Every structure is written in C-alpha cells, then in structure tokens.
Amino acid sequence: MSGRKPQHDQGPCTIRSVRADDFEAISEIYAPYVRDTAITFEVDPPSARTMCDRWQSSSATGAPYLVAERDGQLIGYAGSRPFGEKVGFAWTLENAIYLDAGYQRRGIGLALLEALVNEAATAGFRQMVALITALETETNKDTASVYLHRRAGFTVSGRLANVGFKLGRWHNLIYMQRALGEGAASSPIPVTRASPTLA
Numbered sequence: 202m203s204g205r206k207p208q209h210d211q212g213p214c215t216i217r218s219v220r221a222d223d224f225e226a227i228s229e230i231y232a233p234y235v236r237d238t239a240i241t242f243e244v245d246p247p248s249a250r251t252m253c254d255r256w257q258s259s260s261a262t263g264a265p266y267l268v269a270e271r272d273g274q275l276i277g278y279a280g281s282r283p284f285g286e287k288v289g290f291a292w293t294l295e296n297a298i299y300l301d302a303g304y305q306r307r308g309i310g311l312a313l314l315e316a317l318v319n320e321a322a323t324a325g326f327r328q329m330v331a332l333i334t335a336l337e338t339e340t341n342k343d344t345a346s347v348y349l350h351r352r353a354g355f356t357v358s359g360r361l362a363n364v365g366f367k368l369g370r371w372h373n374l375i376y377m378q379r380a381l382g383e384g385a386a387s388s389p390i391p392v393t394r395a396s397p398t399l400a
C-alpha cells in the first residue's frame with residue numbers, strides 16, 4: 202500500500218502494511234500497556250516472536266495490520282483479526298491500536314484507524330468491532346480509545362460489566378462497532394471468493 206500522512210501531525214509520518222521484522226518494535230510499544238494498564242487483559246508482555254506468530258495466523262484471513270513510522274522509527278500500529286473463529290464471522294474483524302506513549306494526541310491514532318478501516322473495507326470485510334476497557338474516572342467519563350473510535354465512525358453497541366480482572370479490580374468493557382463498505386445492506390461475497398485464504 203502507499204504511505205499516507207496523518208492530517209494533524211507536525212512532522213512526516215508514514216502508514217504502511219506491517220512486516221515480520223516490525224515485531225521487535227511492536228512488542229516494545231505494547232509491553233508497557235500490558236504491564237501497567239487494563240487497556241489489555243494480557244498480564245505478561247508477549248515476545249516479538251509470539252506477536253509475529255499471531256499476525257501471521259490472522260493475516261491468512263486477509264485481516265489488515267498497519268504500522269506508523271516517523272523518521273524510520275516505528276511509533277504505532279493498528280492490527281485486526283477475525284472477530285470469531287466460526288465461518289459465519291469471516292466478514293467481521295476485531296481491531297487493536299497502540300501508539301508509543303510519546304506520540305499520542307497528534308492525529309496518528311486516527312490516521313492509523315482510518316487507514317485500517319479503508320483497507321478492511323477494500324478487502325471485503327463488512328464490520329469492525331473494538332473491545333475497549335471502560336477506564337472512566339470521576340472527571341473523565343470516556344477513554345482515549347472511545348474518543349478515537351467515535352471520531353472514526355464507530356458507535357457504542359454494547360457494554361459488559363465486570364468481565365475482566367486486572368491490577369486488583371474488575372473492569373467493564375465497551376463494544377464499539379462500525380460498518381465497512383456495504384455493511385449489512387447486501388450479502389457478502391462467498392468466503393472462498395473474498396480471499397483465497399479465507400476458506
């Protein structure tokens with residue numbers, strides 16, 4: 202894919218498809234969120250090898266996975282994988298998006314997510330789902346991820362109470378969702394035709 206530049210960022214930033222040799226940097230970006238937050242419910246930071254293996258198994262379905270680079274440094278990523286293993290879920294993706302903490306609030310997350318949505322729609326997927334930990338406090342009722350997804354056209358489609366335990370407490374989850382392409386307005390093309398690797 203061709204590089205795209207975030208609208209609001211100060212300096213040049215390129216978005217491109219992930220490569221196997223990106224996963225050292227990706228695992229370093231992800232690790233602090235695993236160790237220190239309930240944004241993800243993993244508790245042990247996965248190795249670069251593990252993250253690469255996960256990508257390789259989901260990329261066989263055609264699910265897009267993008268990275269943002271600045272000055273040759275990988276500063277964020279947006280990945281996707283099938284929402285469920287059963288065949289009927291083949292057109293629905295779950296996403297994940299993480300930035301290096303030093304690069305937040307510059308439009309990079311939105312640029313990555315919009316690019317992921319466009320790639321997924323072009324590939325024939327029909328829905329994208331984000332599963333977001335509700336980290337609300339008394340002063341801040343939404344998390345950055347809720348703001349980001351709303352800005353990218355997602356709406357809240359469900360909430361689950363107390364389904365994740367991490368860092369000493371139970372957490373609620375928010376489902377956000379948006380249609381891709383024709384969404385539910387038409388039947389999808391058969392799985393075997395959407396991508397040779399989806400069957």
Ligand SMILES: CC(C)(COP(=O)(O)OP(=O)(O)OC[C@H]1O[C@@H](n2cnc3c(N)ncnc32)[C@H](O)[C@@H]1OP(=O)(O)O)[C@@H](O)C(=O)NCCC(=O)NCCS
Pocket residue numbers: 234240297298299300301304305306307308309310311312331332333334344345346348349352
């Ligand atoms: C969530 C995350 C990817 C957002 O990326 P980002 O580059 O910081 O977000 P952007 O600068 O593109 O902002 C996109 C929109 O969300 C809003 N937003 C982002 N973070 C916000 C925050 N903390 N509070 C309020 N609004 C916020 C921005 O104002 C912007 O809206 P606008 O264009 O109307 O002003 C980034 O904060 C991050 O990596 N967070 C930690 C990991 C995480 O939570 N991942 C999501 C897991 S589901």
